[in-house]
Amino acid sequence: MDFVRIGMMSDIPKGGMKGFVIDGKKILVAEVDGKYYAMDSVCSHMKGPLEKGTLAGKDIQCPWHGSIFDVTTAKVVGGPAMRDLVSYEVKSENGEVFVKL
């Protein structure tokens, strides 16, 4: 797939994240130490909204039952979720953020 423009870098708070729905797919984009990462935002445990969770460094904690995912890889680092999610390539150009879906 191609890169899709999702918004401006300024839309995504430093050290924070924001959720997007693109073609019906729910993703989040997070900023960690000046780099942007994108991954599915629907928790693999019981579909909790990860974009409403908390981001500490590169760890996102699901607001529902506390599973933790590494936002740089979309892999589970703490249960109860057991299935990794999908991460997406991100690039930024001229202040805009693009995600390859």
Ligand code: FES
């Ligand atoms: S839905 Fe995310 S931990 Fe349960």
